Amino acid sequence: MTTPSLELRRSLPRNGRLAALIVLTTLLAGCGQRIEGESAVSPGPLDRVMAAAAADTYTYALLSELCDTVGERLAGSEGMKRAVAWSRAAMIEAGCDSVWTEPVTVPHWTRGREWARCLGPVAFDLEMCGLGLSVGTGPEGIEGEVLAVRDFEELEARADEAAGRIVLFDPPWEGYGKTVQYRVNGASRAAAHGAVACLIRSVTDHSLGAPHTGVMRYAEDVPRIPAAALTVEDAARLSSMCRRGMRPRVKLSMEAELHGETTCYNVIGDIRGTELPEEIVLVSGHLDSWDLGPNAHDDGAGCALALGSAALLLKHDMRPRRTIRIVHFTSEEFGGHGGRAYLEAHRHELDHHVLAIESDSGAFAPRGFSVQADSTVVAAIADLTAPLARLAPDRWQVEPGGSGVDIGPIVRAGVPGVGHRVEHELYFSYHHSRADSFDKIDRGDLALNVAAIAGLVLAVADDPVTLRPHAAPGGE
Amino acid sequence: MTTPSLELRRSLPRNGRLAALIVLTTLLAGCGQRIEGESAVSPGPLDRVMAAAAADTYTYALLSELCDTVGERLAGSEGMKRAVAWSRAAMIEAGCDSVWTEPVTVPHWTRGREWARCLGPVAFDLEMCGLGLSVGTGPEGIEGEVLAVRDFEELEARADEAAGRIVLFDPPWEGYGKTVQYRVNGASRAAAHGAVACLIRSVTDHSLGAPHTGVMRYAEDVPRIPAAALTVEDAARLSSMCRRGMRPRVKLSMEAELHGETTCYNVIGDIRGTELPEEIVLVSGHLDSWDLGPNAHDDGAGCALALGSAALLLKHDMRPRRTIRIVHFTSEEFGGHGGRAYLEAHRHELDHHVLAIESDSGAFAPRGFSVQADSTVVAAIADLTAPLARLAPDRWQVEPGGSGVDIGPIVRAGVPGVGHRVEHELYFSYHHSRADSFDKIDRGDLALNVAAIAGLVLAVADDPVTLRPHAAPGGE
Numbered sequence: 004m005t006t007p008s009l010e011l012r013r014s015l016p017r018n019g020r021l022a023a024l025i026v027l028t029t030l031l032a033g034c035g036q037r038i039e040g041e042s043a044v045s046p047g048p049l050d051r052v053m054a055a056a057a058a059d060t061y062t063y064a065l066l067s068e069l070c071d072t073v074g075e076r077l078a079g080s081e082g083m084k085r086a087v088a089w090s091r092a093a094m095i096e097a098g099c100d101s102v103w104t105e106p107v108t109v110p111h112w113t114r115g116r117e118w119a120r121c122l123g124p125v126a127f128d129l130e131m132c133g134l135g136l137s138v139g140t141g142p143e144g145i146e147g148e149v150l151a152v153r154d155f156e157e158l159e160a161r162a163d164e165a166a167g168r169i170v171l172f173d174p175p176w177e178g179y180g181k182t183v184q185y186r187v188n189g190a191s192r193a194a195a196h197g198a199v200a201c202l203i204r205s206v207t208d209h210s211l212g213a214p215h216t217g218v219m220r221y222a223e224d225v226p227r228i229p230a231a232a233l234t235v236e237d238a239a240r241l242s243s244m245c246r247r248g249m250r251p252r253v254k255l256s257m258e259a260e261l262h263g264e265t266t267c268y269n270v271i272g273d274i275r276g277t278e279l280p281e282e283i284v285l286v287s288g289h290l291d292s293w294d295l296g297p298n299a300h301d302d303g304a305g306c307a308l309a310l311g312s313a314a315l316l317l318k319h320d321m322r323p324r325r326t327i328r329i330v331h332f333t334s335e336e337f338g339g340h341g342g343r344a345y346l347e348a349h350r351h352e353l354d355h356h357v358l359a360i361e362s363d364s365g366a367f368a369p370r371g372f373s374v375q376a377d378s379t380v381v382a383a384i385a386d387l388t389a390p391l392a393r394l395a396p397d398r399w400q401v402e403p404g405g406s407g408v409d410i411g412p413i414v415r416a417g418v419p420g421v422g423h424r425v426e427h428e429l430y431f432s433y434h435h436s437r438a439d440s441f442d443k444i445d446r447g448d449l450a451l452n453v454a455a456i457a458g459l460v461l462a463v464a465d466d467p468v469t470l471r472p473h474a475a476p477g478g479e
Numbered sequence: 480m481t482t483p484s485l486e487l488r489r490s491l492p493r494n495g496r497l498a499a500l501i502v503l504t505t506l507l508a509g510c511g512q513r514i515e516g517e518s519a520v521s522p523g524p525l526d527r528v529m530a531a532a533a534a535d536t537y538t539y540a541l542l543s544e545l546c547d548t549v550g551e552r553l554a555g556s557e558g559m560k561r562a563v564a565w566s567r568a569a570m571i572e573a574g575c576d577s578v579w580t581e582p583v584t585v586p587h588w589t590r591g592r593e594w595a596r597c598l599g600p601v602a603f604d605l606e607m608c609g610l611g612l613s614v615g616t617g618p619e620g621i622e623g624e625v626l627a628v629r630d631f632e633e634l635e636a637r638a639d640e641a642a643g644r645i646v647l648f649d650p651p652w653e654g655y656g657k658t659v660q661y662r663v664n665g666a667s668r669a670a671a672h673g674a675v676a677c678l679i680r681s682v683t684d685h686s687l688g689a690p691h692t693g694v695m696r697y698a699e700d701v702p703r704i705p706a707a708a709l710t711v712e713d714a715a716r717l718s719s720m721c722r723r724g725m726r727p728r729v730k731l732s733m734e735a736e737l738h739g740e741t742t743c744y745n746v747i748g749d750i751r752g753t754e755l756p757e758e759i760v761l762v763s764g765h766l767d768s769w770d771l772g773p774n775a776h777d778d779g780a781g782c783a784l785a786l787g788s789a790a791l792l793l794k795h796d797m798r799p800r801r802t803i804r805i806v807h808f809t810s811e812e813f814g815g816h817g818g819r820a821y822l823e824a825h826r827h828e829l830d831h832h833v834l835a836i837e838s839d840s841g842a843f844a845p846r847g848f849s850v851q852a853d854s855t856v857v858a859a860i861a862d863l864t865a866p867l868a869r870l871a872p873d874r875w876q877v878e879p880g881g882s883g884v885d886i887g888p889i890v891r892a893g894v895p896g897v898g899h900r901v902e903h904e905l906y907f908s909y910h911h912s913r914a915d916s917f918d919k920i921d922r923g924d925l926a927l928n929v930a931a932i933a934g935l936v937l938a939v940a941d942d943p944v945t946l947r948p949h950a951a952p953g954g955e
Binding site: 067068070071072073074075085124125127130209210211212213234235236237239240243244247249296297432433436437438440441442443 | 543544546547548549550551561600601603606685686687688689710711712713715716719720723725772773908909912913914916917918919
């Protein structure tokens, strides 16, 4: 019944890795000068990028500004309007040659006030957050006895106990992909057996008392019941009370409401290429976020890295031969509306997209790239970016894999995609919770990521050979 | 401005240490039989204790029951009444020969509802909790611009900016003893310069989005202003906004109220000694807790360990020569009222107290004992408990140091005191927050602590020589 206790320890001293990078790149810059001209594919440019990133403060300041002056930015909200205005202004200030927005139809969902309480036999407040796109409870709230189950299998086995009750899914963490199924589908699975509301254990591997939200979906053929996440702690407590036969009763109150649809925007900035301006290297993050905190890692970091990396190249006179397109997508969290809208709006020019890059795994220390394309492209990217392996000695990998939710539609339509890979140990501790705040950003790790992404962008956008010239887009 | 990011990693596989203990003690039990009779001070008894603890489930079940069926137990609250009833019943069921309660006058403070919000220029809810014994804000709440300072020094330097404002102390973590000063004294230091309310960064070294409460105190000569803790995240965010010149305004609403005093109880159980029943080995924890969670580590664990360790000896026919007195103190959190009341009620028999033991550092892996007594007693305890060092190879220490808040009064009056020492790396991550819940208890670590405390109790209570026979109590 107990979950493993955590052991938290401090990582490297702050900026320890940054200091290491500065030393590394200074040495490399010296080497680069000595071996200059030795080869047409000299490591020089990526060494310059790494050296510049080590001294860069722009991306860190950009992310801090986003967290402080924009904050929460749920698609369709006032915060998202602030975010779009901020993004446009930042792209212009960074030196993009053209900056524009493209409309995206997104769900208009509001959280409203919400609370939950265990009414007895021992009464205590439950720490909770409604799940994204959940219906509310109505002003009277919903009250019921808790049926705590470990998983869908136990729910099916105890289906005749579910009617009129609040079903709590308290599954162990088995990785995000598996555990998130309870968040996404739990409500409809419980409603199918007559449950009046659904609670889940927050989808996280480590908890210190805060709940984690995220999107859920309703099946077509069952009643839509409210769904909320409890903290890991409260879920475990209610489960234990149930096993003890205490029959806890819970009251849930949520003002959550889906108001239909509204218009939101992708923000796009182009830095025109010097020789092949019609060929595009797209680099992106998603600007929308959940509404419980400033969401520094998910995905403030991706937006800051996309723009900051491009800005680094401009600032250091490394404007490449091809166009760099920075995209700040919207409505990733509600289900990828921005990415699909981009595909529709740019279907006619997909064959000009040489590469699409997305950073949406946080700003932890970089570990390489995951390439969603055929093996020749994987090999080409590995080759072009080989010097970047110094950013993560012994751990750097460029390998086939997924790219990103937002670039997914154009990647499935034939554009080679790259996902930015980082150390993921802490990601789900912060993910979709109040803990995803700017104080969790390590300045040194962020600088390493600027180096990684700027290096990738430059390598591909400056390469004499186009990765995928005029390839016919496949079906989506 | 950034704080170091955390690295969380799983500790040993669950019950890994317990499995190791079982192997160890099985081997030891075999050895003990072979060398039986070799020495009068044979290691046999403590090996038996360790073997029994490895197989024990009682203490774990006891702590689970406390967390589930009692829950939050603020001194003077309904929860504390449940706790006292639970403790009495548990002591009787465990086989104590006599069980009684002793009245303690404690503050009667209630939290009520509370919330805080940053009203702008970027609006967001603040995650907060009022500090223990704080006054409330009145029904209208308190609104003001935030003055964020790093420490008392910065407050003094900017004293002329404090009037009418909400002062936020956002100090870096420099260990509990130093950092807790802002929680205890921050409000009066701010009020001295005209502040209308006080916020502090939660006193913790690691945060994932939950606030940490704890007691505060008012100075006599300044207005009593409300005081609350923000999460580390929100404190950092407001500080950053202030540094950016955004001048955030905060509204604080707290129904907190001090209703004067009320009567609460220490719960005491004696297990009569076989040969020297008038000599007492006291083993204790504090039964009261903060009100944000079940407080498994602070100090549910101490109460469970005190009773569970004594019960282990009884169950395995190891009732010692001296009396074991289990004490579940009350009102440690509000300032140690239970400990002072015990001194007053037992001043006449202090010289019968051979040793006082307190466990109030959580149920993490044991690391030895801290002895508050003269050096001969330190040496005697180290000698008597030497076999227990196997519980923490290479890390076990018995050394001079503090003992515990609750036993402090009788220790200062001359009773030798022992504090139970454990790994403290995670303690302040959970401390006084919702994260201090039963799911954070490691079954294996708890069993090791049962072995440590039961071993200490048995060694001293069965020792042919009394540690401190009829010593005259000194001044308090």
